[in-house]
Amino acid sequence: MSQAQIDIETSTVSRTLRIEAPPVLVWAALTAPEQIDQWFGQRAEFPDGVHLGAEGSFGWTDHGDFPARIEAYEPHTRFAFAWGTPGEPIRDDNSTTATFTLTAEGGATVLTVVETGFDTLAPDDVKRRAAMADNAQGWTAELDELSAYVTSLPEGRTAVGDLEAGTITRTILVEADQATTWSALTTLESIGAWWGHPADFPDGVRPGSLGTFEWVGHGSFPVLIDTADEPSRFALTWGRAGRDHPRGHRDQGHLHAHQRRRPDPADGRGDRLREPRGGSPPGGDGGQRRGMEPRARLVRAVRRGAVMTSSVELAEVTSMCGALADESRWQILRLIGEEALSASELAERMPISRQAIARHLGVLADAGLAEPEHAGKQLRYRAIGGRLSELAGHLETIGRGWDRRLERIKTIAERAAADD
Numbered sequence: 001m002s003q004a005q006i007d008i009e010t011s012t013v014s015r016t017l018r019i020e021a022p023p024v025l026v027w028a029a030l031t032a033p034e035q036i037d038q039w040f041g042q043r044a045e046f047p048d049g050v051h052l053g054a055e056g057s058f059g060w061t062d063h064g065d066f067p068a069r070i071e072a073y074e075p076h077t078r079f080a081f082a083w084g085t086p087g088e089p090i091r092d093d094n095s096t097t098a099t100f101t102l103t104a105e106g107g108a109t110v111l112t113v114v115e116t117g118f119d120t121l122a123p124d125d126v127k128r129r130a131a132m133a134d135n136a137q138g139w140t141a142e143l144d145e146l147s148a149y150v151t152s153l154p155e156g157r158t159a160v161g162d163l164e165a166g167t168i169t170r171t172i173l174v175e176a177d178q179a180t181t182w183s184a185l186t187t188l189e190s191i192g193a194w195w196g197h198p199a200d201f202p203d204g205v206r207p208g209s210l211g212t213f214e215w216v217g218h219g220s221f222p223v224l225i226d227t228a229d230e231p232s233r234f235a236l237t238w239g240r241a242g243r244d245h246p247r248g249h250r251d252q253g254h255l256h257a258h259q260r261r262r263p264d265p266a267d268g269r270g271d272r273l274r275e276p277r278g279g280s281p282p283g284g285d286g287g288q289r290r291g292m293e294p295r296a297r298l299v300r301a302v303r304r305g306a307v308m309t310s311s312v313e314l315a316e317v318t319s320m321c322g323a324l325a326d327e328s329r330w331q332i333l334r335l336i337g338e339e340a341l342s343a344s345e346l347a348e349r350m351p352i353s354r355q356a357i358a359r360h361l362g363v364l365a366d367a368g369l370a371e372p373e374h375a376g377k378q379l380r381y382r383a384i385g386g387r388l389s390e391l392a393g394h395l396e397t398i399g400r401g402w403d404r405r406l407e408r409i410k411t412i413a414e415r416a417a418a419d420d
Contacts, residue, residue: 039142078101174414182234222243332364337383343361
Protein backbone atom coordinates (compact mmCIF):
# COMPACT_ATOMS: atom_id res chain seq x y z
CA MET A 1 0.00 0.00 0.00
CA SER A 2 1.08 3.59 -0.60
CA GLN A 3 2.63 5.73 2.12
CA ALA A 4 1.12 9.05 3.20
CA GLN A 5 2.71 11.98 1.39
CA ILE A 6 3.75 15.46 2.60
CA ASP A 7 3.34 18.57 0.44
CA ILE A 8 5.43 21.37 1.91
CA GLU A 9 4.09 24.03 -0.45
CA THR A 10 0.43 23.46 0.47
CA SER A 11 1.15 22.31 4.06
CA THR A 12 -0.91 19.15 3.59
CA VAL A 13 -0.58 15.45 4.28
CA SER A 14 -2.40 13.06 1.96
CA ARG A 15 -2.80 9.42 1.17
CA THR A 16 -4.82 7.40 -1.37
CA LEU A 17 -5.40 3.68 -1.14
CA ARG A 18 -7.72 1.08 -2.57
CA ILE A 19 -9.79 -0.93 -0.09
CA GLU A 20 -11.33 -4.19 -1.25
CA ALA A 21 -14.77 -3.38 0.12
CA PRO A 22 -17.66 -1.23 -1.15
CA PRO A 23 -18.15 2.40 -0.04
CA VAL A 24 -21.05 1.52 2.27
CA LEU A 25 -18.76 -0.58 4.47
CA VAL A 26 -15.85 1.87 4.34
CA TRP A 27 -18.22 4.71 5.21
CA ALA A 28 -19.55 2.86 8.24
CA ALA A 29 -16.02 2.19 9.49
CA LEU A 30 -15.08 5.85 8.99
CA THR A 31 -18.10 7.37 10.70
CA ALA A 32 -19.59 4.99 13.29
CA PRO A 33 -17.96 5.55 16.72
CA GLU A 34 -18.13 1.85 17.57
CA GLN A 35 -16.09 1.16 14.42
CA ILE A 36 -13.80 4.20 14.44
CA ASP A 37 -12.07 2.92 17.55
CA GLN A 38 -11.21 -0.27 15.70
CA TRP A 39 -8.64 1.59 13.59
CA PHE A 40 -8.25 5.17 14.92
CA GLY A 41 -7.21 5.45 18.56
CA GLN A 42 -8.84 3.50 21.37
CA ARG A 43 -12.14 5.33 21.68
CA ALA A 44 -14.44 7.64 19.74
CA GLU A 45 -17.26 9.47 21.50
CA PHE A 46 -19.97 11.60 19.88
CA PRO A 47 -22.83 11.92 22.41
CA ASP A 48 -25.35 13.35 19.91
CA GLY A 49 -24.38 11.07 17.05
CA VAL A 50 -22.16 11.68 14.04
CA HIS A 51 -23.51 14.38 11.72
CA LEU A 52 -22.47 17.73 10.29
CA GLY A 53 -21.51 20.01 13.17
CA ALA A 54 -21.48 17.21 15.76
CA GLU A 55 -18.83 17.51 18.45
CA GLY A 56 -17.04 14.67 20.20
CA SER A 57 -13.57 13.29 20.78
CA PHE A 58 -11.03 10.69 19.71
CA GLY A 59 -9.07 9.11 22.52
CA TRP A 60 -5.67 7.47 22.88
CA THR A 61 -4.74 5.83 26.16
CA ASP A 62 -1.28 7.36 26.19
CA HIS A 63 -2.18 10.77 24.77
CA GLY A 64 -5.63 11.70 26.07
CA ASP A 65 -8.83 12.77 24.35
CA PHE A 66 -8.61 15.03 21.31
CA PRO A 67 -11.67 17.24 20.71
CA ALA A 68 -13.27 16.75 17.30
CA ARG A 69 -15.95 18.45 15.21
CA ILE A 70 -17.56 17.02 12.06
CA GLU A 71 -16.96 19.43 9.17
CA ALA A 72 -18.46 17.41 6.28
CA TYR A 73 -20.90 14.51 6.21
CA GLU A 74 -22.00 13.35 2.76
CA PRO A 75 -22.92 9.67 3.14
CA HIS A 76 -20.71 7.23 1.25
CA THR A 77 -18.77 9.99 -0.57
CA ARG A 78 -17.19 12.63 1.72
CA PHE A 79 -16.42 12.92 5.44
CA ALA A 80 -14.30 15.46 7.30
CA PHE A 81 -13.45 16.32 10.87
CA ALA A 82 -11.38 18.95 12.61
CA TRP A 83 -9.43 17.74 15.61
CA GLY A 84 -7.53 19.78 18.13
CA THR A 85 -5.50 19.66 21.32
CA PRO A 86 -6.55 17.72 24.44
CA GLY A 87 -8.10 19.96 27.07
CA GLU A 88 -8.62 22.90 24.69
CA PRO A 89 -11.52 24.01 22.47
CA ILE A 90 -10.90 23.67 18.74
CA ARG A 91 -9.28 26.76 17.20
CA ASP A 92 -7.50 27.47 13.93
CA ASP A 93 -4.14 27.59 15.71
CA ASN A 94 -4.49 24.26 17.52
CA SER A 95 -6.28 22.01 15.04
CA THR A 96 -6.10 20.39 11.62
CA THR A 97 -8.85 19.06 9.36
CA ALA A 98 -8.85 15.58 7.81
CA THR A 99 -11.08 15.16 4.74
CA PHE A 100 -11.90 11.72 3.35
CA THR A 101 -13.33 11.12 -0.10
CA LEU A 102 -14.68 7.73 -1.20
CA THR A 103 -14.97 6.63 -4.83
CA ALA A 104 -16.49 3.34 -5.90
CA GLU A 105 -14.31 1.25 -8.19
CA GLY A 106 -15.98 -2.01 -9.05
CA GLY A 107 -16.68 -3.73 -5.76
CA ALA A 108 -13.89 -1.77 -4.05
CA THR A 109 -13.38 1.77 -2.72
CA VAL A 110 -10.65 4.26 -3.52
CA LEU A 111 -10.19 6.23 -0.31
CA THR A 112 -8.26 9.51 -0.13
CA VAL A 113 -7.50 11.48 3.01
CA VAL A 114 -6.13 15.03 2.89
CA GLU A 115 -5.19 16.73 6.16
CA THR A 116 -4.89 20.52 6.14
CA GLY A 117 -4.28 23.28 8.67
CA PHE A 118 -0.59 22.73 9.39
CA ASP A 119 0.22 26.27 8.25
CA THR A 120 -1.72 27.76 11.17
CA LEU A 121 -1.00 24.92 13.56
CA ALA A 122 2.77 25.44 13.38
CA PRO A 123 3.90 28.65 11.64
CA ASP A 124 7.55 27.75 12.24
CA ASP A 125 8.90 25.74 9.28
CA VAL A 126 10.79 23.21 11.36
CA LYS A 127 7.85 22.55 13.70
CA ARG A 128 5.42 22.40 10.77
CA ARG A 129 7.54 19.80 8.95
CA ALA A 130 7.82 17.76 12.13
CA ALA A 131 4.05 17.85 12.71
CA MET A 132 3.36 16.86 9.11
CA ALA A 133 5.89 14.02 9.29
CA ASP A 134 4.29 12.69 12.48
CA ASN A 135 0.80 12.77 10.98
CA ALA A 136 1.96 11.24 7.71
CA GLN A 137 3.37 8.32 9.66
CA GLY A 138 0.09 8.13 11.56
CA TRP A 139 -2.10 8.06 8.44
CA THR A 140 0.07 5.35 6.91
CA ALA A 141 -0.45 3.12 9.93
CA GLU A 142 -4.08 4.07 10.71
CA LEU A 143 -5.38 3.61 7.16
CA ASP A 144 -3.61 0.27 6.89
CA GLU A 145 -5.56 -0.72 10.00
CA LEU A 146 -8.77 0.67 8.49
CA SER A 147 -8.28 -1.40 5.33
CA ALA A 148 -7.59 -4.56 7.31
CA TYR A 149 -10.61 -3.95 9.53
CA VAL A 150 -13.06 -3.20 6.71
CA THR A 151 -12.03 -6.18 4.62
CA SER A 152 -12.69 -8.37 7.65
CA LEU A 153 -16.28 -7.16 7.93
CA PRO A 154 -17.86 -9.92 5.80
CA GLU A 155 -16.77 -12.35 8.51
CA GLY A 156 -19.58 -10.90 10.58
CA ARG A 157 -19.98 -7.69 12.59
CA THR A 158 -22.80 -6.11 14.52
CA ALA A 159 -25.26 -3.78 12.84
CA VAL A 160 -24.11 -0.21 12.37
CA GLY A 161 -26.47 2.76 12.32
CA ASP A 162 -26.07 5.86 10.15
CA LEU A 163 -27.91 8.60 12.04
CA GLU A 164 -28.13 11.10 9.20
CA ALA A 165 -29.22 8.65 6.53
CA GLY A 166 -31.50 6.76 8.91
CA THR A 167 -30.02 3.45 7.82
CA ILE A 168 -28.57 0.36 9.44
CA THR A 169 -25.99 -1.84 7.72
CA ARG A 170 -25.19 -5.39 8.78
CA THR A 171 -22.78 -7.79 7.10
CA ILE A 172 -22.36 -11.49 7.75
CA LEU A 173 -20.51 -14.33 6.04
CA VAL A 174 -22.53 -17.48 5.37
CA GLU A 175 -20.49 -20.64 4.80
CA ALA A 176 -22.84 -22.03 2.17
CA ASP A 177 -23.11 -21.77 -1.60
CA GLN A 178 -25.42 -19.39 -3.44
CA ALA A 179 -28.24 -21.86 -4.05
CA THR A 180 -28.34 -23.03 -0.45
CA THR A 181 -28.30 -19.48 0.90
CA TRP A 182 -31.09 -18.51 -1.49
CA SER A 183 -33.23 -21.38 -0.21
CA ALA A 184 -32.57 -20.37 3.39
CA LEU A 185 -33.75 -16.86 2.54
CA THR A 186 -36.80 -17.58 0.38
CA THR A 187 -38.50 -20.90 1.12
CA LEU A 188 -41.73 -20.66 3.08
CA GLU A 189 -40.48 -22.69 6.03
CA SER A 190 -37.23 -20.75 6.21
CA ILE A 191 -38.91 -17.33 6.03
CA GLY A 192 -40.99 -18.17 9.07
CA ALA A 193 -37.89 -19.43 10.88
CA TRP A 194 -35.60 -16.44 10.31
CA TRP A 195 -38.33 -13.80 10.43
CA GLY A 196 -39.37 -15.19 13.79
CA HIS A 197 -43.11 -15.60 13.08
CA PRO A 198 -45.25 -18.05 11.08
CA ALA A 199 -45.48 -17.11 7.40
CA ASP A 200 -48.28 -18.15 5.04
CA PHE A 201 -48.33 -17.68 1.26
CA PRO A 202 -51.26 -19.69 -0.22
CA ASP A 203 -50.01 -19.18 -3.79
CA GLY A 204 -46.40 -19.96 -2.94
CA VAL A 205 -43.39 -17.67 -2.68
CA ARG A 206 -43.44 -16.04 -6.10
CA PRO A 207 -43.82 -12.50 -7.49
CA GLY A 208 -47.25 -11.06 -6.76
CA SER A 209 -48.12 -13.56 -4.02
CA LEU A 210 -49.99 -12.07 -1.10
CA GLY A 211 -49.48 -13.69 2.28
CA THR A 212 -49.20 -12.96 5.98
CA PHE A 213 -46.89 -12.94 8.97
CA GLU A 214 -48.73 -14.01 12.10
CA TRP A 215 -47.62 -12.41 15.35
CA VAL A 216 -49.34 -14.08 18.30
CA GLY A 217 -51.24 -11.52 20.33
CA HIS A 218 -50.89 -8.78 17.72
CA GLY A 219 -52.64 -10.13 14.66
CA SER A 220 -51.85 -10.86 11.06
CA PHE A 221 -49.59 -8.60 8.95
CA PRO A 222 -50.11 -8.53 5.15
CA VAL A 223 -47.04 -9.36 3.08
CA LEU A 224 -46.58 -9.02 -0.68
CA ILE A 225 -43.80 -10.75 -2.63
CA ASP A 226 -42.52 -8.07 -5.00
CA THR A 227 -39.70 -9.96 -6.69
CA ALA A 228 -38.30 -13.50 -6.60
CA ASP A 229 -35.71 -13.80 -9.37
CA GLU A 230 -33.75 -16.89 -8.32
CA PRO A 231 -31.01 -16.65 -7.34
CA SER A 232 -30.33 -12.96 -7.78
CA ARG A 233 -33.10 -10.87 -6.23
CA PHE A 234 -35.81 -11.24 -3.61
CA ALA A 235 -38.08 -8.47 -2.37
CA LEU A 236 -41.19 -8.24 -0.21
CA THR A 237 -43.34 -5.57 1.40
CA TRP A 238 -45.32 -5.85 4.61
CA GLY A 239 -47.98 -3.62 6.14
CA ARG A 240 -49.82 -2.98 9.38
CA ALA A 241 -51.70 -5.64 11.30
CA GLY A 242 -55.34 -5.96 10.28
CA ARG A 243 -54.94 -4.58 6.76
CA ASP A 244 -55.70 -6.65 3.70
CA HIS A 245 -52.82 -5.31 1.62
CA PRO A 246 -49.50 -3.65 2.50
CA ARG A 247 -49.50 -1.15 -0.37
CA GLY A 248 -50.75 2.43 -0.16
CA HIS A 249 -50.04 3.02 3.53
CA ARG A 250 -47.26 4.76 5.42
CA ASP A 251 -47.10 1.87 7.84
CA GLN A 252 -45.18 -0.52 5.68
CA GLY A 253 -41.71 -1.93 5.31
CA HIS A 254 -39.72 -3.50 2.52
CA LEU A 255 -37.10 -6.19 2.21
CA HIS A 256 -34.85 -6.45 -0.82
CA ALA A 257 -32.27 -9.21 -1.15
CA HIS A 258 -29.74 -9.27 -3.99
CA GLN A 259 -27.31 -12.12 -4.61
CA ARG A 260 -24.77 -12.45 -7.37
CA ARG A 261 -21.58 -14.35 -8.10
CA ARG A 262 -18.25 -13.28 -9.51
CA PRO A 263 -15.16 -15.41 -10.23
CA ASP A 264 -12.69 -15.93 -7.40
CA PRO A 265 -8.99 -16.23 -8.19
CA ALA A 266 -8.55 -19.09 -5.69
CA ASP A 267 -11.30 -21.48 -6.61
CA GLY A 268 -13.18 -19.81 -9.46
CA ARG A 269 -16.23 -19.23 -7.38
CA GLY A 270 -17.54 -16.59 -5.08
CA ASP A 271 -21.01 -15.54 -4.05
CA ARG A 272 -22.16 -12.23 -2.76
CA LEU A 273 -25.52 -11.23 -1.45
CA ARG A 274 -26.73 -7.78 -0.66
CA GLU A 275 -29.76 -7.61 1.50
CA PRO A 276 -31.26 -4.27 2.39
CA ARG A 277 -34.11 -4.52 4.75
CA GLY A 278 -36.49 -2.05 6.26
CA GLY A 279 -37.49 -1.62 9.80
CA SER A 280 -38.40 -3.85 12.65
CA PRO A 281 -40.64 -6.79 11.80
CA PRO A 282 -43.90 -7.33 13.57
CA GLY A 283 -42.64 -9.10 16.62
CA GLY A 284 -40.12 -9.55 19.38
CA ASP A 285 -37.24 -7.97 17.46
CA GLY A 286 -38.57 -4.50 18.13
CA GLY A 287 -42.29 -4.60 17.38
CA GLN A 288 -44.17 -3.01 14.52
CA ARG A 289 -43.06 0.59 14.05
CA ARG A 290 -44.52 3.16 11.73
CA GLY A 291 -43.39 3.40 8.11
CA MET A 292 -40.13 1.55 7.74
CA GLU A 293 -38.62 1.41 4.28
CA PRO A 294 -35.29 -0.10 3.21
CA ARG A 295 -32.76 0.60 0.48
CA ALA A 296 -30.15 -1.68 -1.10
CA ARG A 297 -26.42 -1.50 -0.50
CA LEU A 298 -23.54 -3.42 -2.09
CA VAL A 299 -21.20 -5.94 -0.53
CA ARG A 300 -17.81 -7.30 -1.61
CA ALA A 301 -17.28 -10.81 -2.96
CA VAL A 302 -15.49 -13.46 -0.91
CA ARG A 303 -13.73 -16.68 -1.75
CA ARG A 304 -16.64 -18.93 -1.05
CA GLY A 305 -20.04 -18.76 0.56
CA ALA A 306 -22.38 -15.78 0.52
CA VAL A 307 -21.89 -12.38 2.07
CA MET A 308 -25.17 -10.99 3.34
CA THR A 309 -25.62 -7.30 4.03
CA SER A 310 -28.77 -5.87 5.56
CA SER A 311 -29.25 -2.14 5.10
CA VAL A 312 -32.29 -0.62 6.81
CA GLU A 313 -33.90 2.72 6.08
CA LEU A 314 -36.72 3.78 8.38
CA ALA A 315 -39.57 5.69 6.81
CA GLU A 316 -40.83 6.17 10.37
CA VAL A 317 -38.12 8.79 10.67
CA THR A 318 -38.16 9.91 7.04
CA SER A 319 -39.14 13.48 7.94
CA MET A 320 -36.40 13.67 10.55
CA CYS A 321 -33.73 12.26 8.26
CA GLY A 322 -34.93 14.49 5.44
CA ALA A 323 -34.61 17.49 7.72
CA LEU A 324 -31.06 16.49 8.56
CA ALA A 325 -30.05 16.00 4.93
CA ASP A 326 -29.55 19.74 4.35
CA GLU A 327 -26.29 21.32 5.55
CA SER A 328 -27.97 24.67 6.28
CA ARG A 329 -30.43 22.94 8.59
CA TRP A 330 -27.58 21.17 10.37
CA GLN A 331 -25.97 24.58 10.94
CA ILE A 332 -29.26 26.05 12.16
CA LEU A 333 -29.76 23.09 14.47
CA ARG A 334 -26.29 23.56 15.93
CA LEU A 335 -26.89 27.29 16.53
CA ILE A 336 -30.29 26.89 18.15
CA GLY A 337 -28.86 24.05 20.21
CA GLU A 338 -26.64 26.65 21.91
CA GLU A 339 -29.38 29.25 22.44
CA ALA A 340 -32.89 30.08 21.27
CA LEU A 341 -32.76 32.26 18.13
CA SER A 342 -35.22 33.91 15.77
CA ALA A 343 -35.06 33.71 11.97
CA SER A 344 -33.72 37.27 11.89
CA GLU A 345 -31.01 36.48 14.40
CA LEU A 346 -30.00 33.40 12.45
CA ALA A 347 -29.89 35.40 9.21
CA GLU A 348 -27.22 37.62 10.79
CA ARG A 349 -25.03 34.57 11.34
CA MET A 350 -25.62 32.65 8.12
CA PRO A 351 -25.13 33.43 4.40
CA ILE A 352 -28.79 32.79 3.49
CA SER A 353 -31.91 34.92 3.61
CA ARG A 354 -34.31 35.23 6.51
CA GLN A 355 -37.07 33.74 4.35
CA ALA A 356 -34.94 30.66 3.60
CA ILE A 357 -34.10 30.30 7.29
CA ALA A 358 -37.79 30.53 8.20
CA ARG A 359 -38.53 27.67 5.80
CA HIS A 360 -35.70 25.59 7.28
CA LEU A 361 -37.01 26.25 10.80
CA GLY A 362 -40.43 25.05 9.70
CA VAL A 363 -38.95 21.80 8.39
CA LEU A 364 -37.02 21.25 11.63
CA ALA A 365 -40.12 21.95 13.70
CA ASP A 366 -42.27 19.60 11.59
CA ALA A 367 -39.65 16.88 12.09
CA GLY A 368 -39.75 17.37 15.85
CA LEU A 369 -36.16 18.61 15.98
CA ALA A 370 -36.94 22.20 17.00
CA GLU A 371 -39.68 23.97 18.92
CA PRO A 372 -40.77 27.62 18.81
CA GLU A 373 -41.03 29.82 21.87
CA HIS A 374 -42.33 33.39 22.14
CA ALA A 375 -40.01 36.07 23.51
CA GLY A 376 -41.99 39.29 23.45
CA LYS A 377 -42.86 39.95 19.84
CA GLN A 378 -40.21 37.58 18.54
CA LEU A 379 -40.59 33.91 17.77
CA ARG A 380 -37.43 32.06 18.66
CA TYR A 381 -36.59 28.42 18.08
CA ARG A 382 -34.74 25.99 20.29
CA ALA A 383 -33.38 22.55 19.34
CA ILE A 384 -34.94 19.47 20.91
CA GLY A 385 -31.76 17.53 21.57
CA GLY A 386 -33.50 14.44 22.86
CA ARG A 387 -34.96 13.68 19.44
CA LEU A 388 -31.56 12.80 17.99
CA SER A 389 -30.84 10.54 20.95
CA GLU A 390 -34.26 8.93 20.47
CA LEU A 391 -33.50 8.25 16.81
CA ALA A 392 -30.08 6.82 17.63
CA GLY A 393 -31.67 4.53 20.24
CA HIS A 394 -34.31 3.36 17.77
CA LEU A 395 -31.66 2.56 15.16
CA GLU A 396 -29.75 0.58 17.77
CA THR A 397 -32.85 -1.45 18.67
CA ILE A 398 -33.58 -2.28 15.03
CA GLY A 399 -29.92 -3.13 14.49
CA ARG A 400 -29.98 -5.69 17.27
CA GLY A 401 -33.02 -7.27 15.62
CA TRP A 402 -31.11 -7.61 12.37
CA ASP A 403 -28.17 -9.16 14.14
CA ARG A 404 -30.52 -11.92 15.27
CA ARG A 405 -32.31 -12.39 11.95
CA LEU A 406 -29.18 -12.63 9.82
CA GLU A 407 -27.67 -15.06 12.31
CA ARG A 408 -30.79 -17.20 11.85
CA ILE A 409 -30.41 -17.16 8.05
CA LYS A 410 -26.73 -18.06 8.44
CA THR A 411 -27.61 -20.97 10.74
CA ILE A 412 -30.32 -22.31 8.41
CA ALA A 413 -28.08 -22.14 5.33
CA GLU A 414 -25.01 -23.62 6.98
CA ARG A 415 -26.97 -26.50 8.50
CA ALA A 416 -28.43 -27.27 5.08
CA ALA A 417 -24.96 -27.12 3.52
CA ALA A 418 -23.57 -29.48 6.17
CA ASP A 419 -26.39 -31.97 5.54
CA ASP A 420 -25.47 -32.00 1.87
